[in-house]
Amino acid sequence: MSSSEGTQQKVDTTRLQAIARGYTEAAVLYTALDISLFSHVHNGASSEAALVKLTGLRPLDIDRLVTCCLSMGLLLWDAGKLVNSRDVDTFLVEGSTKFAGPWMTFTRQDVPGWFDMTAKMRSPRASLLGMYDDLTVESAKKYHEATASIGFGAARRFVKLVDLNGRRHLLDLGGGSGAYSITAVKKFQGLKATVLDLPPVVVATQDYIKQENVQERVTTIGADFTKGDFPSPVDVVVMASNLPIYGSDVIADVVQRAFKALEPGGEMHLIGEMLDDDKCGPLDAAMWGMNELICGSLGRAHTRSDCVKYFEKAGFVDIEISDFVPNVLVRCTGWRP
Ligand SMILES: C[S@@+](CC[C@H](N)C(=O)[O-])C[C@H]1O[C@@H](n2cnc3c(N)ncnc32)[C@H](O)[C@@H]1O
Numbered sequence: 001m002s003s004s005e006g007t008q009q010k011v012d013t014t015r016l017q018a019i020a021r022g023y024t025e026a027a028v029l030y031t032a033l034d035i036s037l038f039s040h041v042h043n044g045a046s047s048e049a050a051l052v053k054l055t056g057l058r059p060l061d062i063d064r065l066v067t068c069c070l071s072m073g074l075l076l077w078d079a080g081k082l083v084n085s086r087d088v089d090t091f092l093v094e095g096s097t098k099f100a101g102p103w104m105t106f107t108r109q110d111v112p113g114w115f116d117m118t119a120k121m122r123s124p125r126a127s128l129l130g131m132y133d134d135l136t137v138e139s140a141k142k143y144h145e146a147t148a149s150i151g152f153g154a155a156r157r158f159v160k161l162v163d164l165n166g167r168r169h170l171l172d173l174g175g176g177s178g179a180y181s182i183t184a185v186k187k188f189q190g191l192k193a194t195v196l197d198l199p200p201v202v203v204a205t206q207d208y209i210k211q212e213n214v215q216e217r218v219t220t221i222g223a224d225f226t227k228g229d230f231p232s233p234v235d236v237v238v239m240a241s242n243l244p245i246y247g248s249d250v251i252a253d254v255v256q257r258a259f260k261a262l263e264p265g266g267e268m269h270l271i272g273e274m275l276d277d278d279k280c281g282p283l284d285a286a287m288w289g290m291n292e293l294i295c296g297s298l299g300r301a302h303t304r305s306d307c308v309k310y311f312e313k314a315g316f317v318d319i320e321i322s323d324f325v326p327n328v329l330v331r332c333t334g335w336r337p
Pocket of ligand 1: 151173
């Protein structure tokens with residue numbers, strides 16, 4: 001034993017136990033959302049008795065749930081009254097424009113699959129598009145109710161960070177609800193955008209385009225971005241939040257075809273959950289890579305330097321990589337000379 005090991009604290013099982021029971025926190029959050037717990041608290045239900053009355057549940061179960069939420073820091077005590085923590089009050093109250101409940105339960109249907117991971121690894125079944133093979137208009141609408149509840153916030157962050165003044169045409173690969181395109185054309189005069197996404201998805205995209213009244217400036221193309229040429233010329237390409245769905249060859253090829261579609265001087269922004277180069281985190285990026293096993297695709301988590309390499313190989317210059325949403329999303333940007 002080295003002298004440094006000798007001075008280390010005695011090892012115990014607490015960290016491992018917390019990991020082994022990590023699923024319990026997700027389940028409590030889902031249940032609190034099911035019964036609108038945080039909305040009730042926001043609207044003034046500041047005691048367990050008030051919550052029992054509003055939900056019709058047993059006092060025993062409300063006590064159990066409130067106790068868990070307090071211990072998780074989702075609820076707090078304020079002078080003897082229950083209140084929501086700041087993030088809960090901002091994002092988990094129904095009816096608020098910032099309500100992100102649909103995103104929080106976005107992967108709930110995958111829970112049984114996560115607990116069947118060993119079997120899935122032993123007899124893997126995967127296709128290039130994974131869960132996207134079976135999309136219908138109805139499932140795409142539901143899916144994008146969730147992505148929109150978080151995507152428009154990310155898009156507002158994007159247009160604050162990236163100056164697209166003078167740009168004329170943005171191509172939004174896998175644009176989903178159209179959050180980035182819609183937000184960008186609203187901010188930058190003279191910019192038009194095309195959302196390219198799978199055929200059932202663009203039906204949902206059109207609902208958001210109409211809702212935001214930007215039909216004149218945002219159009220859609222129903223297509224699979226893993227093949228074919230992209231509309232050209234464009235001067236901006238954005239690809240956001242679909243990186244781990246695909247493996248390296250596919251992403252490198254998409255970046256290459258995006259490069260070809262760009263005018264000289266054009267820019268591409270790849271925004272995704274990227275791993276640090278030593279693969280030691282962020283945990284969220286690693287888990288999105290694993291999510292692709294559960295969803296049956298061939299995707300994986302990519303590191304920051306993987307993404308820089310895809311850009312270099314395509315011919316991009318002045319490549320920059322930076323935190324977009326720290327610990328969640330990274331942005332890789334390059335210019336076509
Ligand atoms: C998590 S959503 C992100 C949507 C949007 N970019 C945003 O950030 O809000 C991923 C999107 O990628 C799209 N997508 C995945 N594979 C695709 C493919 N092969 N071709 C076109 N779109 C694809 C999905 O349909 C979905 O709309």
